[in-house]
Amino acid sequence: MADNDNNKIDIDVLKKMDGLASDMLSDIESLKTPVLKTPLRSLQNVSFNEKEGFFALKGKFKKRTLTASTARSFAQTLKMISLSKGLINTDDLATKREVYYTAYNWLDAKFKNQPESDNVMDDIEAMLGVNREQLGFIPEEKGGAVAGKLTVIDRDPDTKEPLRIDCSKMGSGAYSIPISVEHLRFETDAKFVLAIETGGAFQRLVKHKYWQIANCILISMGGVPTRATRRFIRRLSDDKSLPVYVFTDGDFYGYMNIYRTLKVGSGNAAHINQFFCVPNAHFIGVTPRDIIDYKLPTHSLKEVDVKRGKDALKNDPYVHFYKQWQDAIKLQLELGKRAEQQAFAKCDLNYVMTHYLPEKIADKSKWLP
Amino acid sequence: MADNDNNKIDIDVLKKMDGLASDMLSDIESLKTPVLKTPLRSLQNVSFNEKEGFFALKGKFKKRTLTASTARSFAQTLKMISLSKGLINTDDLATKREVYYTAYNWLDAKFKNQPESDNVMDDIEAMLGVNREQLGFIPEEKGGAVAGKLTVIDRDPDTKEPLRIDCSKMGSGAYSIPISVEHLRFETDAKFVLAIETGGAFQRLVKHKYWQIANCILISMGGVPTRATRRFIRRLSDDKSLPVYVFTDGDFYGYMNIYRTLKVGSGNAAHINQFFCVPNAHFIGVTPRDIIDYKLPTHSLKEVDVKRGKDALKNDPYVHFYKQWQDAIKLQLELGKRAEQQAFAKCDLNYVMTHYLPEKIADKSKWLP
Numbered sequence: 001m002a003d004n005d006n007n008k009i010d011i012d013v014l015k016k017m018d019g020l021a022s023d024m025l026s027d028i029e030s031l032k033t034p035v036l037k038t039p040l041r042s043l044q045n046v047s048f049n050e051k052e053g054f055f056a057l058k059g060k061f062k063k064r065t066l067t068a069s070t071a072r073s074f075a076q077t078l079k080m081i082s083l084s085k086g087l088i089n090t091d092d093l094a095t096k097r098e099v100y101y102t103a104y105n106w107l108d109a110k111f112k113n114q115p116e117s118d119n120v121m122d123d124i125e126a127m128l129g130v131n132r133e134q135l136g137f138i139p140e141e142k143g144g145a146v147a148g149k150l151t152v153i154d155r156d157p158d159t160k161e162p163l164r165i166d167c168s169k170m171g172s173g174a175y176s177i178p179i180s181v182e183h184l185r186f187e188t189d190a191k192f193v194l195a196i197e198t199g200g201a202f203q204r205l206v207k208h209k210y211w212q213i214a215n216c217i218l219i220s221m222g223g224v225p226t227r228a229t230r231r232f233i234r235r236l237s238d239d240k241s242l243p244v245y246v247f248t249d250g251d252f253y254g255y256m257n258i259y260r261t262l263k264v265g266s267g268n269a270a271h272i273n274q275f276f277c278v279p280n281a282h283f284i285g286v287t288p289r290d291i292i293d294y295k296l297p298t299h300s301l302k303e304v305d306v307k308r309g310k311d312a313l314k315n316d317p318y319v320h321f322y323k324q325w326q327d328a329i330k331l332q333l334e335l336g337k338r339a340e341q342q343a344f345a346k347c348d349l350n351y352v353m354t355h356y357l358p359e360k361i362a363d364k365s366k367w368l369p
Numbered sequence: 370m371a372d373n374d375n376n377k378i379d380i381d382v383l384k385k386m387d388g389l390a391s392d393m394l395s396d397i398e399s400l401k402t403p404v405l406k407t408p409l410r411s412l413q414n415v416s417f418n419e420k421e422g423f424f425a426l427k428g429k430f431k432k433r434t435l436t437a438s439t440a441r442s443f444a445q446t447l448k449m450i451s452l453s454k455g456l457i458n459t460d461d462l463a464t465k466r467e468v469y470y471t472a473y474n475w476l477d478a479k480f481k482n483q484p485e486s487d488n489v490m491d492d493i494e495a496m497l498g499v500n501r502e503q504l505g506f507i508p509e510e511k512g513g514a515v516a517g518k519l520t521v522i523d524r525d526p527d528t529k530e531p532l533r534i535d536c537s538k539m540g541s542g543a544y545s546i547p548i549s550v551e552h553l554r555f556e557t558d559a560k561f562v563l564a565i566e567t568g569g570a571f572q573r574l575v576k577h578k579y580w581q582i583a584n585c586i587l588i589s590m591g592g593v594p595t596r597a598t599r600r601f602i603r604r605l606s607d608d609k610s611l612p613v614y615v616f617t618d619g620d621f622y623g624y625m626n627i628y629r630t631l632k633v634g635s636g637n638a639a640h641i642n643q644f645f646c647v648p649n650a651h652f653i654g655v656t657p658r659d660i661i662d663y664k665l666p667t668h669s670l671k672e673v674d675v676k677r678g679k680d681a682l683k684n685d686p687y688v689h690f691y692k693q694w695q696d697a698i699k700l701q702l703e704l705g706k707r708a709e710q711q712a713f714a715k716c717d718l719n720y721v722m723t724h725y726l727p728e729k730i731a732d733k734s735k736w737l738p
Contacts, residue, residue: 093576095569098714104666105715138572145545154540157578163540171523171532172552176514176545179572183541200464203507203548207462209526297473345467346474 009134009182010088016128017081024078036064036077039126039271048317054264054277055317075109076120084124087136093180095138096121126271133231138179144229145174145202145220148211149190150236155183167217172207174220181232186239192361193217195225195233195281197248197258201341201352210353214361217242224257230276233262237280244278245361250286250296251338252308252329255368259283260318283368284360288332291339294356297346298337309333322369378503378551379457385497386450393447405433405446408495408640417686423633423646424686444478445489453493456505462549464507465490495640502600507548513598514543514571514589517580518559519605524552536586541576543589550601555608561730562586564594564602564650566617566627570710570721579722583730586611593626599645602631606649613647614730619655619665620707621677621698624737628652629687652737653729657701660708663725666715667706678702691738 027034039045040060047058066074083102087094094102100117103110111117125132132138146152152165152175164187167175178184194216196202202220205211211218217236221229237244246262248254263281265273291298301309309329312319319325332338344352360366396403408414409429416427435443452471456463463471469486472479480486494501501507515521521534521544533556536544547553563585565571571589574580580587586605590598606613615631617623632650634642660667670678678698681688688694701707713721729735 092718093572094714094718095572095711097569097709097711098573098718101666101709101712101714102718138569152540152542154542156540157576163538165539165542169532170534170544171521171525172547172549173521173523173534174545174547175539176543178541178543178575179568180541199548200466200507203462203464204467206547207526297470340466340470342464342466343470345463345470349461349463349467349471 013128013130013134014085014088016130017085020081020128021078034066034074036074036123036127037061038064038123041122041126041271048264048321050321053279054273055266056273057271072109073120076103076106076111076117077124079103079106079109080117080120081124084135084137093136093138095179099137122271129271131227131231131272131275133180133182133227139227144177144222144225144232145199146177146217146232147174147202147206148217149188149215150217151187153185153187154178168211172203174202174206177228177232179228181228181235184232184235186236188217188236188240188242189215190217190240190242191215193219193233193236193242193244194357195219195221195244195246195262196341197221197223197254198341201247204350205353208350208353210357213353214357221258221262225262227276230262230278233281234276234278237278242280244281245284246281247284247341247357248286249338249340250288250291250332250343251301251340252305252312252332254286255283255325255329256308256312256316256319260316264318284366285356286339286341286343287366287368288328288335289366290360291332291335291337294344294347296339296343298335298339298343301333301336301338305338306333324368328368382497382499382503383454383457385499386454389450389497390447403435403443405443405492405496406430407433407492410491410495410640417633417690419690422648423642424635425642426640441478442489445472445475445480445486446493448472448475448478449486449489450493453504453506462505462507464548468506491640498640500596500600500641500644502549502551502596508596513546513591513594513601514568515546515586515601516543516571516575517586518557518584519586520556522554522556523547537580541572543571543575546597546601548597550597550604553601553604555605557586557605557609557611558584559586559609559611560584562588562602562606562611562613563726564588564590564613564615564631565710566590566592566623567710570616573719574722577719577722579726582722583726590627590631594631596645599631599647602650603645603647606647611649613650614653615650616653616710616726617655618707618709619657619660619701619712620670620709621674621681621701623655624652624694624698625677625681625685625688629685633687653735654725655708655710655712656735656737657697657704658735659729660701660704660706663713663716665708665712667704667708667712670702670705670707674707675702693737697737 024034039057040062045058045060048055064070096118100114146167147170148167150167154163156163199220199222205218246259248258262278265277313329344356393403408426409431414427414429417424433439465487469480469483515536516539517536519536523532525532568589568591574587615628617627631647634646682698713725
């Protein structure tokens with residue numbers, strides 16, 4: 001099953017590559033100038049609506065025609081597509097950094113620096129409408145950690161035999177999400193996923209087996225979730241129809257950089273948001289209202305925090321869409337304070353587990369969209 | 370067994386606390402002024418020799434006598450020791466951040482900010498000669514990831530039943546090291562541990578099951594290893610008498626910040642180096658000599674890199690001790706270049722696995738101490 005699914009994705013990607021290459025070939029054979037067409041990647045070319053559930057491309061394109069001055073980037077694009085084809089056919093992976101080094105042997109098509117190489121990769125991703133991982137290209141970043149009521153089904157790289165990884169049997173440790181997650185399958189009878197900002201808060205919940213008490217899956221994001229972590233949560237949520245409750249610090253970084261990126265994606269990588277967004281994510285806390293309701297210890301907002309909040313009100317299509325978020329951000333700016341996940345330790349070290357999370361999860365009216 | 374070992378550590382720590390408290394009590398009862406004595410924590414108070422194998426304290430102390438002006442920090446120290454005692458007795462943990470918040474209820478002994486709280490914690494650690502994790506205090510940081518020929522034996526937090534975690538059965542994922550590792554035991558027939566700087570290089574070796582080919586345990590450090598990762602590698606290396614081969618980028622950050630910290634510790638936390646150093650660590654690459662021998666793609670050293678190299682030659686007791694390191698650093702400064710782990714992708718994506726690592730591990734004469 002998993003292998004069939006993967007083969008299908010791989011075959012689709014290979015077909016798209018072949019289509020692009022044969023279009024170009026027939027252009028050349030009929031003496032037309034070949035053109036590469038890529039969606040414009042910028043905030044000006046994205047929109048948000050609730051039905052789609054992610055920052056979607058509006059449909060502006062940039063076209064690059066083969067000329068003397070574009071010959072080099074044309075060659076790089078085609079060489080990189082060919083490298084990706086080789087990776088898919090041999091079931092191998094290459095990091096962005098490795099791709100850059102591989103091109104050392106491409107003579108005039110060698111990259112000047114990694115940003116140049118990454119940019120070509122992003123263009124190919126957007127051009128083919130697939131995500132980088134489906135091309136066999138993986139980021140350097142480390143994935144998140146998982147504990148609780150979930151069995152991940154992977155496969156042995158050699159024998160392709162299925163491997164069952166029971167995330168409830170990791171003791172005080174956890175399952176570390178691999179950099180590419182496309183081939184994973186899931187088994188679970190959990191009721192929800194709890195995605196947690198900090199390793200410290202995650203460790204407390206693991207230590208006390210909160211996942212057993214609450215019948216859930218715990219995922220540590222370790223700050224802004226990596227692509228692999230976002231994709232893992234998305235696939236898990238889709239496959240098992242699980243809601244994802246997000247628990248971050250009560251600050252604009254937690255609301256926007258972590259939660260909003262997880263839920264709808266970001267502006268500068270809009271062409272991949274459809275694969276990485278988690279439409280079924282809900283923000284349970286720490287909300288500005290929690291700071292008041294739970295009398296949490298706080299820190300004053302710094303200038304940079306205030307700027308981040310004002311920016312969100314002014315420029316963020318997601319915030320524009322939801323009055324609740326506008327109200328929440330305004331309340332926080334009025335309070336002039338922020339509070340952390342771990343601030344509940346003021347009451348009692350385990351208060352977060354015995355009171356806050358159960359109360360919050362039970363009362364939808366106190367979540368943010 | 371593990372429980373007995375842990376109980377023994379816990380009992381030792383509790384004894385030290387009781388000793389400190391009863392000394393203070395008898396001082397007070399005999400109308401003497403109580404004193405807290407802490408080892409001086411700075412580079413001026415550390416030395417290196419090969420036999421000890423870590424940056425060791427030279428034996429300078431600071432003494433704090435109870436006066437009107439020290440009353441607050443005295444109270445904080447005693448309250449925090451009492452908190453630690455509670456954690457040990459209830460088998461619980463608290464992050465540094467949670468400790469800071471817990472003290473919100475300590476009235477006049479409340480901390481002004483977390484650095485103040487962390488500083489008291491460091492003092493207690495040094496005073497009692499234990500590591501923070503043994504006090505039940507854990508850092509926020511995320512641990513590293515492990516794959517390969519290792520079974521970690523943890524225990525169920527509720528039932529205390531042993532839990533066996535087979536790191537060879539994680540597929541493309543890995544076992545994520547918990548924040549506290551004191552209670553873990555290990556089973557392995559691997560010949561060595563390979564500690565790797567980047568997640569990308571780790572993922573390639575996992576994908577191709579290099580651990581099976583080389584009969585080893587792979588650990589991803591993700592940059593400078595966290596305390597948990599250092600302690601995990603140390604305990605594993607000690608318990609199973611395994612050598613640890615360290616594979617980082619070929620730059621001063623890899624040599625000093627990552628490798629030297631893993632092997633002998635750092636200057637500003639010298640009181641805990643004895644628990645975290647890995648005496649059996651060896652640096653296999655990327656060495657400055659590799660840059661020449663393998664004709665690696667390089668980047669020019671920046672000013673900050675050059676400064677880091679010169680600083681190491683001038684100030685680092687570890688570099689002072691080993692002529693090989695002095696020569697290596699001088700060579701790199703002459704080359705004016707640095708090279709990354711992934712630079713081997715120039716030859717072939719899997720060259721690092723098929724040629725570089727096997728050749729390097731087989732030839733001790735090319736390692737650095």
